[in-house]
Amino acid sequence: MSSVTTSGKAGRPRASAPKQNSALSAREQILDAAAALFSETGFSGSSTRAIADRVGIRQQSLYYHFAGKDEILAELLSGSVRPSIEFVQRIEERVPDEITPAGALFALASIDARTLRQTPHNIGTLYLLPEIQESRYDAFRIEREQLRASYGRLGVAAAHPDVAATMGEDRIGAILIQLAELVIRLRRDGGTAATPEDDDTTIATSCLRVLGLSSAEIAAARDEAGAVTALSASL
Amino acid sequence: MSSVTTSGKAGRPRASAPKQNSALSAREQILDAAAALFSETGFSGSSTRAIADRVGIRQQSLYYHFAGKDEILAELLSGSVRPSIEFVQRIEERVPDEITPAGALFALASIDARTLRQTPHNIGTLYLLPEIQESRYDAFRIEREQLRASYGRLGVAAAHPDVAATMGEDRIGAILIQLAELVIRLRRDGGTAATPEDDDTTIATSCLRVLGLSSAEIAAARDEAGAVTALSASL
Numbered sequence: 001m002s003s004v005t006t007s008g009k010a011g012r013p014r015a016s017a018p019k020q021n022s023a024l025s026a027r028e029q030i031l032d033a034a035a036a037l038f039s040e041t042g043f044s045g046s047s048t049r050a051i052a053d054r055v056g057i058r059q060q061s062l063y064y065h066f067a068g069k070d071e072i073l074a075e076l077l078s079g080s081v082r083p084s085i086e087f088v089q090r091i092e093e094r095v096p097d098e099i100t101p102a103g104a105l106f107a108l109a110s111i112d113a114r115t116l117r118q119t120p121h122n123i124g125t126l127y128l129l130p131e132i133q134e135s136r137y138d139a140f141r142i143e144r145e146q147l148r149a150s151y152g153r154l155g156v157a158a159a160h161p162d163v164a165a166t167m168g169e170d171r172i173g174a175i176l177i178q179l180a181e182l183v184i185r186l187r188r189d190g191g192t193a194a195t196p197e198d199d200d201t202t203i204a205t206s207c208l209r210v211l212g213l214s215s216a217e218i219a220a221a222r223d224e225a226g227a228v229t230a231l232s233a234s235l
Numbered sequence: 236m237s238s239v240t241t242s243g244k245a246g247r248p249r250a251s252a253p254k255q256n257s258a259l260s261a262r263e264q265i266l267d268a269a270a271a272l273f274s275e276t277g278f279s280g281s282s283t284r285a286i287a288d289r290v291g292i293r294q295q296s297l298y299y300h301f302a303g304k305d306e307i308l309a310e311l312l313s314g315s316v317r318p319s320i321e322f323v324q325r326i327e328e329r330v331p332d333e334i335t336p337a338g339a340l341f342a343l344a345s346i347d348a349r350t351l352r353q354t355p356h357n358i359g360t361l362y363l364l365p366e367i368q369e370s371r372y373d374a375f376r377i378e379r380e381q382l383r384a385s386y387g388r389l390g391v392a393a394a395h396p397d398v399a400a401t402m403g404e405d406r407i408g409a410i411l412i413q414l415a416e417l418v419i420r421l422r423r424d425g426g427t428a429a430t431p432e433d434d435d436t437t438i439a440t441s442c443l444r445v446l447g448l449s450s451a452e453i454a455a456a457r458d459e460a461g462a463v464t465a466l467s468a469s470l
Contacts, residue, residue: 042277129277166437171434186410210441210444
């Protein structure tokens with residue numbers, strides 16, 4: 001995986017020595033540099049020229065990988081939801097025969113929080129950009145909508161009857177996905193927890209608490225999720 | 236008071252004729268037009284010239300009221316937290332003799348959610364702008380930090396012992412203030428509830444559920460909060 005064979009792209013001209021991340025492919029280096037720039041100076045303030053400079057390649061070389069910064073942003077955004085969608089598609093098939101809705105939801109929220117916690121340069125902060133509403137980001141918005149729908153289905157099935165009756169599936173989906181996305185703000189505002197994984201657990205636990213589950217029910221869901229995510233890591 | 240709220244999605248094209256807000260002062264019209272532009276085209280893409288055009292005044296007249304768009308944004312941001320801070324300062328003095336921490340927290344979360352739900356053009360979407368980290372927005376960040384601290388104090392006092400022990404005051408404050416801020420995303424993504432006030436109640440209820448309170452405890456807190464906020468509306 002990591003052996004240092006020269007790739008076909010190694011001979012491309014570079015404007016200067018690469019600044020960092022030499023273990024990443026050129027494409028990944030561009031994504032990483034763009035995420036850093038977007039989060040530091042904003043999307044509209046970042047040019048493909050500045051991205052290329054940061055990677056240490058020529059602007060022309062950047063266009064070999066991406067049509068422009070819109071495409072880079074679209075890829076970063078999709079990368080922040082895709083792992084959660086892939087996970088939830090597999091887990092929903094197993095509800096309720098092999099895992100309870102609460103267990104599946106705990107697992108989903110944990111994995112979603114972890115994914116967002118680990119995105120390069122916290123690119124989830126870009127979710128609120130006005131540009132995201134434009135049609136060129138349809139793919140991301142559709143993926144996030146799919147994820148929201150899964151949160152709604154699992155949430156309404158897991159919820160205490162009081163909560164399911166007063167909130168309904170749509171509101172439950174909206175609140176749960178946004179609870180998972182809190183990790184974006186926690187990461188930005190509050191530093192990290194002593195053990196960063198604790199935030200994933202805190203968020204997954206909070207999702208079940210919002211649905212009215214007791215501490216004992218949450219502990220059981222957490223155990224179920226632990227078994228499933230350990231399995232999924234080995235797939 | 237009510238002419239400036241829009242439930243629409245940011246970024247949707249809008250008829251360019253100046254709005255009818257003739258009941259607003261010139262200063263308020265500028266704030267309203269700026270909020271609309273910032274949410275549609277982003278902060279960095281909005282000029283003071285475009286703001287002035289939208290109000291139907293000359294750029295020079297805008298500078299009579301504001302030094303520039305930074306000052307306009309600072310004022311919009313402060314306006315989105317100030318009512319909640321003023322409220323919580325009064326209510327915290329009355330805890331626990333006249334109101335329980337849970338009752339005070341329910342009231343705070345309701346008022347905070349309502350304030351954010353009613354900001355012109357949902358300017359809470361600008362909370363994640365990278366620019367907000369710069370020193371000229373210190374006043375807003377300090378105010379929001381004050382509010383977060385109040386959420387933490389009330390939250391840890393109201394929480395089920397299990398939750399207080401595992402999450403701690405800082406994380407509780409961070410999660411609760413962000414739960415209230417979910418209304419920004421609900422407003423943007425999910426349209427409005429059948430009765431918009433329902434979202435305030437849903438959010439306040441969710442804050443107490445995250446803290447591990449039972450449905451009966453939440454109902455009691457809601458009654459307490461109803462009495463207090465009715466009083467505060469009459470002050």
